[in-house]
Amino acid sequence: MTTLDSSKEIQKNNSEVHETHEDFRMFGLITFLIADGMTFAGFFAAYLTYKAVNPLPDGAIYELELPIPTLNTILLLVSSATFHKAGKALLKDKNSDSQKWLFFTAFLGIIFLICQLFEYFHLPFGLTDNLFASTFYALTGFHGLHVTLGTLMILIITWQSRINGGRITSQNMFPLEAVELYWHFVDGIWVILFIILYLL
């Protein structure tokens, strides 16, 4: 057997020729989220340009109601906190607590989506009514898609942490940490979206 210059990160395994290395899946995920963020950045840029360059005639401007999106903002911020709790609990090996927090987070995500649908059904405009309407649905819809995926992933890891005596444990935190990072990212995007779309 030959030994690689062995630091604590890369070691050569005794018998087989393969290497172990630091887990950098998180690094990959962050890179992916930067890319995903650029998609939103493109949408935001388009929306802001439309707002500045293509002002709509007075009658075509809709007032957006604030209560539902404000509630949604709070829901998402709280869900970020509950997700954090889930991670903390898992670290202390309190698996069932962690599952409860995860489940609660997913629940908040679902409520968010329901509220968003409710908002959609009560808006006085549809997708093709005018440019503002289209951009509104494109932005919130694309974000809603992210929330949907996130919620599904939370449900999946909740389920995975229950079966087989817990596939996700304090020894194997990555799936939980990854979904958590993604969830915080989606929340962050929502806050920006809320400010740009509803408050500006």
Next chain:
Amino acid sequence: MTISIDPQKTNNESLQPKGWLRYFSFSLDHKVIGIQYLVCGFLFYLIGGTLASAIRIELASPMSDFMPRDVYNQVLTLHGTIMIFLWIVPVVNGAFGNYLIPFYVGARDMAFPRLNAVAFWLIPPSGLMLVASYFVEGAAQAGWTAYPPLSITTPQSGQIIWILSVLLLGGSSIFGGINFIATIIKLRRPGLKLMQLPMYCWAMLGTSLLVVLSTPVLAGTLILLSFDIIANTGFFNPVLGGNVVVYQHLFWFYSHPAVYIMVLPAFGLVSEILPVHARKPLFGYTTMVFSIMGIVVLGLVVWAHHMFTSGTPPWMRLFFTIATAFIAVPTGIKFFNWVATLWGGKISINSAMLFSCGFIINFVFGGITGVALAQVPFDIHVHDTYFVVAHFHYIVYGGTVFIIFSSIYHWFPKVTGKMLNEKLGILHFIITFIGFNLCFAPQHWLGLNGMPRRVAEYDPQFQFVNQISSLGALLMAISTIPFLINVFLCVRNGKEAGDNPWNALTPEWLTSSPPPVENWEGEAPLVEEPYGYGKKFSAQK
């Protein structure tokens, strides 16, 4: 926490087909994936090249007599899209990046082997889909830029398939980019510093940053465009209050960097090839690194030079002209460094070297016309004429494709263990170089004199020059024949190459040819100075 990548298990040899069959299977070996990218890209290049020949045949006469006008537009669209998204981008990034980067960072595979395979396997189906879109009712005919309102108002089913295919290809290149960034930054063997990496790693790091930052914007844009087509929204449709210029901004925010996504890896490859065949260290390593990063930053802020004629306000024109002109600085640095690398070297005249030198010459020409185009008054004069066509073919063909061939000649012995025939290689170079310049140099003249691009018919006064150009295209088509014969003969009974036929110092040459499944038997060789020619080489040999 540590995880182990275990190609033995994931790539179980007993389950994997042996020999050349493994290149047709879902493999996780970065070398296999690299070759898959290359071969797949080359097949699409043959399709794209056939379409180019069809275009040039049409343009050999002033009337549209070879194909109807709308077919011309469809062929043109397919040609541009295939060449960019299925030939150049996958090959300079995916093929060479996958093959070389793990060697260069001293790893046994890419950071995420599975993601890597997924990125590749997105390409053949979406490519076939793109080609198939030609045969549906109303193929895409709005050019590779798919500018609205044209792309919204022309028949639509083809355009939708076009969008879907480009979205998938974009996804493939984002996955690839993430993998390269992680591999280069995180998977370096212990003790290998960033400033010791071969130049191609730096080029790929810069390219991948561009991919990750700009491709998603194109994806978002195309999603909006497809809404315009399918759901009748009005993002880019002036009739419905939309704004076509917003599309152009978003599109070029990707597509200007895309130029560097195609050409930065070529910069990296040429920086690997020149030192070996000139037997000299790469001149000015540090300045090379900084110029790559300079190009990345500037590349992201100059997109609007494609829109000087779209009603941009004066401040924008000023800013984007200056920013664009500045790119000439890092590019110029690189050029002088290559020349300095060659200067006084022990140059061997072989196919790899010839294609690299051809690249330098063509690229200077394309670069100069690029700076000229950044000047607003000049751009307004030649916008949408053949001058632009000539300029970008000097970059994409004269630059990138020349380097692809150069790299094939350079690394073929490593990949197959066999040497390509030099005589055929030099013949290939000569025909390509003459054909290329004959085809595209006259187009500068056409453009300056006002021949518009993207039209099947033109003023008869341009006929003679167009025929010269078509003759050049014919030569380029012919030039692939010696290449294909060469590869065929070589695979059948090529000369054994040995592990390091060029006596090169970069790590991939320090293993056997072809390399074993996990790159090295046993310990990975440590290369501190990949360009130590002259100094180190005499001591070693």
